[in-house]
Amino acid sequence: MAQPWIKMGKPASTRHHRRRWVTCSLCLALLFQGDIVARANGPGEDLQPVSLQLLWYHQFQSAGYYAAQAQGFYRDAGFDVEIRHGGYDNQGAALDPVEEVIFERADFGVSRSDLLIHHSRGAPVTVVANIMQRSPLIFLTLKRYGFDRLEAIGNRPVSLTLPTNNPDKRLSAETVAAMRKANIDIRTLNNSPPSWHLDDLLSGRTQLTTAYSTDEPYFLRRYGATPVAISPADYGIDFYGDTLFTHQQLAEHQPERVAAFRDASIRGWEYALEHPEAVAELILQHYGTRHPRYDEAFLVHEAAQIRELMQPNLIEIGYMNPQRWRSIANVYKDLGLINQADVSALLFTPDIPDYTRLWRWLVPVSIVLLLVLMAASYLHIVNRRLTLEIARRRQAEMALRIQAEKDGLTGIDNRRLFDEHMQREVSRARRHRLPLSLILFDVDSFKAVNDEHGHLVGDRVLKDITRVTSQVLRTSDLFARYGGEEFAVILPETPLDEAWQVAERIRCINREHPIPLDDGTLHYSLSLGVAELTLDDVSVQAFFGRADAQLYRAKAAGRDCLLPRIAS
Numbered sequence: 001m002a003q004p005w006i007k008m009g010k011p012a013s014t015r016h017h018r019r020r021w022v023t024c025s026l027c028l029a030l031l032f033q034g035d036i037v038a039r040a041n042g043p044g045e046d047l048q049p050v051s052l053q054l055l056w057y058h059q060f061q062s063a064g065y066y067a068a069q070a071q072g073f074y075r076d077a078g079f080d081v082e083i084r085h086g087g088y089d090n091q092g093a094a095l096d097p098v099e100e101v102i103f104e105r106a107d108f109g110v111s112r113s114d115l116l117i118h119h120s121r122g123a124p125v126t127v128v129a130n131i132m133q134r135s136p137l138i139f140l141t142l143k144r145y146g147f148d149r150l151e152a153i154g155n156r157p158v159s160l161t162l163p164t165n166n167p168d169k170r171l172s173a174e175t176v177a178a179m180r181k182a183n184i185d186i187r188t189l190n191n192s193p194p195s196w197h198l199d200d201l202l203s204g205r206t207q208l209t210t211a212y213s214t215d216e217p218y219f220l221r222r223y224g225a226t227p228v229a230i231s232p233a234d235y236g237i238d239f240y241g242d243t244l245f246t247h248q249q250l251a252e253h254q255p256e257r258v259a260a261f262r263d264a265s266i267r268g269w270e271y272a273l274e275h276p277e278a279v280a281e282l283i284l285q286h287y288g289t290r291h292p293r294y295d296e297a298f299l300v301h302e303a304a305q306i307r308e309l310m311q312p313n314l315i316e317i318g319y320m321n322p323q324r325w326r327s328i329a330n331v332y333k334d335l336g337l338i339n340q341a342d343v344s345a346l347l348f349t350p351d352i353p354d355y356t357r358l359w360r361w362l363v364p365v366s367i368v369l370l371l372v373l374m375a376a377s378y379l380h381i382v383n384r385r386l387t388l389e390i391a392r393r394r395q396a397e398m399a400l401r402i403q404a405e406k407d408g409l410t411g412i413d414n415r416r417l418f419d420e421h422m423q424r425e426v427s428r429a430r431r432h433r434l435p436l437s438l439i440l441f442d443v444d445s446f447k448a449v450n451d452e453h454g455h456l457v458g459d460r461v462l463k464d465i466t467r468v469t470s471q472v473l474r475t476s477d478l479f480a481r482y483g484g485e486e487f488a489v490i491l492p493e494t495p496l497d498e499a500w501q502v503a504e505r506i507r508c509i510n511r512e513h514p515i516p517l518d519d520g521t522l523h524y525s526l527s528l529g530v531a532e533l534t535l536d537d538v539s540v541q542a543f544f545g546r547a548d549a550q551l552y553r554a555k556a557a558g559r560d561c562l563l564p565r566i567a568s
Helices: 012-032 060-070 097-102 115-120 173-181 198-203 216-222 248-253 255-274 276-287 296-310 322-334 355-362 365-405 415-432 446-453 455-470 496-511 540-556
Strands: 048-053 079-084 108-111 125-130 137-142 157-159 208-212 227-230 243-247 436-443 478-483 486-492 515-517 520-522 526-532
Touching: 048 097, 060 079, 060 255, 060 276, 060 296, 079 255, 097 108, 097 125, 097 243, 115 125, 115 322, 125 248, 125 255, 137 173, 137 198, 137 216, 173 322, 198 216, 208 216, 216 227, 216 296, 243 248, 243 255, 248 255, 255 276, 255 296, 276 296, 415 436, 415 478, 415 486, 415 540, 436 446, 436 455, 436 496, 436 540, 446 455, 455 478, 455 486, 455 496, 455 515, 486 496, 496 526, 526 540
Parallel strands: 048 079, 048 108, 157 208
Antiparallel strands: 108 243, 125 243, 137 208, 137 227, 436 486, 436 526, 478 486, 515 520
């Protein structure tokens, strides 16, 4: 049975120490008073049947639950667990974990941040634990199709989990949100429901599909193709991945049972991450995968990718951050997907009674005194550990914030933070009637650099651009990597003439910057566009669009170019 005093979000080190301390206390109590019955399930006690509906077929994506079953963690907690795959039924219909739990065909399920939408619309679901701190969902295309941004889809054939022309239940609010952030009307897309077969992408029947970063890129590389992944995070959509949930009624009326299942599942995930090869073999032997190509090599690869998404070295497995859930809710509200959300009602935070207090009244006075002395010693140790844990948590939160706001390659602001700065600076400029300018630029013929010298050299070019450009910017200027080889600079309180001068300095310092290579020296050039905010700009997008138009006029004029100053 799960320890009833353990609540979600407690430091792992404190939790384990508390378990050891209480175990020792109970052992001493049993020595002095034999009529105290252990609360844990005995070997002869019947186990409670429990069903778990997975989100997808059997893979390492669900490894923690298989490990909890195989290692006896569920049995020790008093459960006989049935783990059901989440692919398609015999009639070809998609199995929806949310429906399975809501209609009480399953006790627990695995879903994604979409649970917040279901909850806001009245569905009785409760999130029990966030397993993946980052979502694996990506948009996948191939290098030969020649695009790496959602804005370039046009009329290309795509296969996305969208509500239009899609009988499949596997709809993704994350997909819809990213499309809306990219200013794409999903009704205009040449979209077909995903078949989940890579042959469609390889043959060109589709040029963009919804995929998982843990799966499809691996197989495409094995087939000799070059995958190109477009992440929703590039558009400010940073949601949770796989999340354990249950029926609201079960969470309210049997919180001890839910907490016990959660804790056993988390122990299973801890084991799975520590023993990926053993759990991969377990999956193949006892659960099986949907295709022979999902072999041990793939499962071990998937394990490494899953670990990156879970970030167990930074965040305790299962940890739920209410503030991050509220941030996700705000994204849904901004996009019109929900009207309101009660995050506190969505997350499982049980107030489980502390039964150890009852046990202390049953033991002799000598045992009570002994427990008091042990408690004092325990509190002293825990206080020291909590101080260290708080510092570690703060560092972890800072690391996650940097990951969410900074570009991983160059270290400057990413597109998400750029969009926030743009909204804020445009509002400030209009409120105080201050000038505001924007510079957009990208690398000329960057694809040729990658093709001729390789992606490592291409990455070096982007990092050098960041370094040398920063030398001609003010501390008040906001520098961001907008996407791919495109950069943006917001210049607060700067009129067009001064912005044009800054842009020219950016062009020249980069043009004159050599990059030494093993076989010579690489020179590159930039094309730039500049615009100043005007009263005619009805939106931030209109302001941005004028700078973007200037950039493409510069490219059309022959690249390595900044067009002459003209009034915005």
